[in-house]
Amino acid sequence: MIALLIRDLKLALRAGGGFGLALAFFLIVVTLVPFGVGPDPELLSKIAPGILWLGALLACLLSLDRIFALDWEDGSLDLLATSPLPLEGVAAIKSFGHWLTTGLPLILAAPxxxxxxxxxxxxxxxxxxxxxxxxxxxxxxxxxxxxxxVGLKRGGLLLSLLVLPLYVPTLIFGAQVAQRGAEGLSITSPLLMLAGITCGTIALLPFAAAAVLKANLR
Structure with a gap:
């Protein structure tokens, strides 16, 4: 599993879908917002939590189609499906690799x-x-x-349409945590909801992804 993670990290950086692209997109969003809504400091302060969360969400979308695409193209996905490592573990490692190359840099750059x-x-x-x-x-x-x-030609747009509705609860509660914190209010309730969503997705979706991969590889 560690070897697969290291391989995915190298592929992500080599293919141009790593932290640089996500950070550049995040910076573009943050830079363009004042041009659209005006440079009023009070207005920017009020909308900052939502804009920052939306920018992070959209930045994560940029590299999603690369998670399995490269493995599908070179035949590695078939080898992974027949290896002793279960597909649930493969999906979990792919998720962790994507977070390391996209989510973690966004967290570090957010301040x-x-x-x-x-x-x-x-x-x-x-x-x-x-x-x-x-x-x-x-x-x-x-x-x-x-x-x-996976395996669909020009599946990037379809992937975005499928994933965006599933992102909405995370966006709502994540932005609420940041917004309420900025206003000095209690963040306990949205924080617990956000943690519950994350724990639920980590516990269930790798198995769902493995089932879908098995169906697509038949």
């Missing part, structure tokens, strides 16, 4: 982008906490969507 969006000082820790809890769910859900569309 800097928060400064650009005039995020209140009280909102930085809730923002980082919400992204730390929420981005693993984005990667696991994305892995399930990638398993559904």
């Amino acid at each position: 800097l982008f928060g400064v650009l969006m005039n995020l209140p000082a009280t909102g930085f820790i809730p923002l980082i906490l919400s992204l730390t809890l929420g981005t693993p769910a984005l990667s696991v859900i994305g892995t399930f969507g990638a398993a559904l569309t």
